[in-house]
Amino acid sequence: MTQLRFLLNDTEVALTEVGASDTLLDHLRIARRLTGTKEGCAEGDCGACTVLAGRMTAEGLIYEPVNACIRLLASCHATHIVTIEHLRGPDGGLHPVQAAMVAHHGSQCGFCTPGIVMALYALWMTSPAADATAIETALQGNICRCTGYEPIIKAALAAHAVGGQLQDALAIEREAVSARLAAMRQGRVTLARGADRALIPADNDDLAQLLLDEPQATLVAGATDVGLWVTKFMRDISPAIFIGHLMKDIRVEDGTLHLGAGVTYAEAAPLIARHIPAAHDYWLRIGGWQVRSMGTIGANIANGSPIGDTPPLLIALGARIVLRRGAERRELPLEEFFLGYGKQDRQPGEFVEEVQIPTRPGARIAAYKVSKRRDSDITSAACGICIETEGETIRSARIAFGGMAATPKRARAAEAALEGQPFAEATFQAAAEALAEDFQPLTDMRASAEYRALVAKNLIRRFWLEQSEPGLPVRLRHDGEIAA
């Protein structure tokens, strides 16, 4: 097939001239003159461009908020894109979220407002019982510079109190839309505008073949990083293979989560909450909701960034990855994948297919992220810890850090200081001191080398305090409370 097909609000779109770098936002604003969706930053951080993307999953049609600015147009194949222009109440007037925003004075300059309304709409639709904390979490990817957020939170609470989800237009049209989307996903799609090519494989095997044919192609999953190569660095990513719809399999086997590389952070979140509860808070600090709805775990690994959010935790848990080339597969402990800055153990034609995460019941697990701002920020230092004890002795220790070296990296000296030692304060003190052998961090705009080194030590200390005296207040609580 040589057509990109998707639903845009109530219109079916079929495009033949599509380049790899075309963004959804430009398509909406320039080609369609749907100007309600705004460009604030073009890097997926401010949320002014938030739209909903509906897609078919194993559980049926779901709608998620995404950043139209870094959502590449080709990735919208067989989705339902819903913009602010499509939002309305059952009577054709304001939607309850919109009405509440007006009633609670939730807009001032109004520029962030359509994006905020769309994020709140997604929450209203999916979590009717959401409280202030859930609303805050839903808005991690939306900046408002005028209101201080208070009236927006109040508006969201009021809209949730109104309810009406079953009468919502998207709920009523669910079956019809599902059928239309299912019909669109047929075979491989090959798109081009001049020399600029975008390829959408039909399935995982098709991807394997395609990548053998085009080993130099850019793999694009959620585009939460590749999108920035396009919008900020104007890099040519052609030919690009779009894989965000692939490798979605999830299975839990012998205490190990087998996640297809295309599983998004949002899709994995309930599994993390259930199987690795100690990492749940951490997981909800990966990007904002829009980024979690687009970004995939496989790509977070394959990207090889030293500040990726998932590798420190996954390495600490002893995760392994499956790499595939054609029909061949090989398995690798995750930490061995990262060879050096910008260099991974991935051969031409090879791709990350699956991530296997042992859940380690019985182990003492922690995941910590330190950043200048709590939410939707890039890590200054991130840390995953997994300790197994036998009686009072530490049997095994796995500690990995992000932001401390050229790759996500295990703290071998710190681990050595723990293993075989008594589970005691002095042991952890020694491990913290040993970090100086493991890491010589850098200074940049996020943090100084001194801070990174100190905070890394303190995270080991925090782990000890949390584990030795559960309930001791050593971490800030973030459950929102709101004054009447």
Add this chain to the structure above:
Amino acid sequence: MKDDTTPIRGLAHQDTPHDSAIKHVTGRAEYTDDLPEPAGLIHAYLGLSQCAHGRITAMDFSATLASPGVIGVMTAADIPGVNDISPNGKNDDPILADGLVQFHGQPVFAVIAETRDEARRAAHKAKIAYDPLPHALDPMAAKNAGMGYVTDNLTLRRGDAPAVMTRAPRRIDGRFAIGGQDHFYLEGQIAMAVPGEDEDVILNVSTQHPSEVQHMVAHCLKIPSSAVTVNVRRMGGGFGGKETQMNLFACVAAIAAKRWNRAVKIRPDRDDDMIATGKRHDFVVDYSVGFDDEGRILAVEGDWYARCGFSADLSGPVTDRALFHADNAYFYPDVRISSHPMKTNTVSSTAFRGFGGPQGVIVAERMVEEIAYALGLDPLEVRRRNLYKNGQLTPYHQEVQDQILPQLLDELEASSDYKARRQAVLDWNAKGGVIRKGIALTPVKFGISFTATHFNQAGALIHVYADGSIALNHGGTEMGQGLNTKVAQVVAEAFQCDLKRIKITKTTTEKVPNTSATAASSGTDLNGMAALDAAEQIKERLVEFVAERWQVAPDQVEFVPGHIRAGDHVIPFTEVIRAAYMARIHLSAAGFYKTPKIHWDRATGKGRPFYYYAYGAAVSEVSVDTLTGEYVIDRADVLHDVGRSLNPAIDKGQVEGAFVQGAGWLTCEELWWDKDGRLRTHAPSTYKVPLASDRPRIFNVKLADWSEAAERTIKRSKAVGEPPFMLGISVFEAINMAVASVCGYRQPARLDAPATPERVLMAVERLKA
């Protein structure tokens, strides 16, 4: 008639939604980039300097010109008029660098192409060679390098501070570095210029200062202002960042539009927007305070060194205002404070909500804190002991006459349960532990008026059409603050008509000339009065007409809801208007207002620069993680003075938003330049403004509803845009307290701003040592 008392909606002092609220939530509010594009529109994109200071030795545009879609390149040589957009007549602010670049990111050229994407890609293909010169990035480096001032400095003096300082029982000296701030308006800078016949050019732009854009465009094209029309429907946020910073984009668009005779749009990406436009000034302040054993301030001396960037822009009035607010709410019996507007090789710092005031106020609060720690007092006690009493003089010799802080503080202290909560915080911290708490109550007193007296004027234009509909225009611009709504409420009140009857039109230089920037919190004060003046003129004519037509004395004519009463006759408003039109009554009026009583002599440092003061106070409580330096704002209670509010809902929104923005300035928002002078925090991925989860967990905001402006302001309301920004200082002070707890409050934490988690943790380490 019965319905003469039917309640009508949208009068002054009512909670009326923002006039564009429904358009905001439906995406139908039009910003400049949303406007339909004229046929043949082309795009401009700026090329920025890659050198912090240097001579341009060569410019090679061959690759740029060969790039797809490129129409041409413009450099300084292509500017028909004056290559300058300095808002102060100093001629130090080139549109495009002419031979010399003075900061990394300075615009050097513009590419014109068929699409924005083509222009942007082509701009990156230019090759500019530089012969680098030494650069200085921060105020102290600039001082050491002998860079000098970008504009005249100022000293305010009363009494003999040096002499009193030496006699004072106690004295503390300190240095305080205060970071800048990026505006991060959600809508970036944007201008669209449409060429017209003769010399005409029409601009649709996102600016707080249409008249200045008009003058700058006229200046750079060498044409009269009358040929330039500037329109602003609304901005997606301004915060001071669109007071002068739009001039650059408007001029480039206008020059290109005239040269190619096509409509031209220019919109930088977010990175270039943040790199090439000015921010809040950072300061390094050296202060000395002399005080007695009761914590009463006896003398203050201080030097405010500001990072002004390469040109003056608004640095003169900004650094002046830092000094005007260096006392915050406190009487300094003897005082000498000086500004040092340092030239640096950074983007020219500019206006930002508070306009230097916050960098003055926070130093006053730092000194109070120093005194409190030195004496073992609750800082609130020190604050109370030093509050102005009516009749006392400020360092600029204005008499304080409208002090309400004692009452305001009492009320807030009680409503926030400050005393008990402070004790609880002390008790919590006494237990030791990782999480420490802090609480602080800080006041603000903020002077209202442009300190350049001539800016305190405004115009408005009201048309009442024959069908009774009303078009309202004034010189202010709408950037989210609700100015249009509030001014319309004033007019609705005057005519006693429903707000729906009033069409608030875009701001345009065609309707109201010679306007001042919508800045200094003055928008409503000035434009509300001007609009009221216009309304009163029309009302006067209507009263005269009605009295004659219905044969009653003029004092028997009254505007009542939806109607006009003439003795016993109650006539619908529309009927009166129709009749007035038929009787050839002039139903249009231009209104004008100038603020009375104010004067300022900068040479002597004396006068009454401010018409009145706005007051407020906040209590913030924070929890700090002493292992990482992270923190949360557990609770904030605000009591703020807006006089008799024209719209309590909108005013409350301003207070809440300002508080969070002020807290952001002092916490997570950090500007970071590398040694080569590159700003490395130039997008929201690296520059972190507060999110929903950074707002206070409990946020109680109240307006002091008993307050009424002592002066005859519009409906006795007070300005609201800037003053509550400084309430965010209470968060900073609370963090300082939490940090100081690790050394048992033996010394203050003396955090520099912003108190990033890194600064907090490093201070914890320093105090523990």
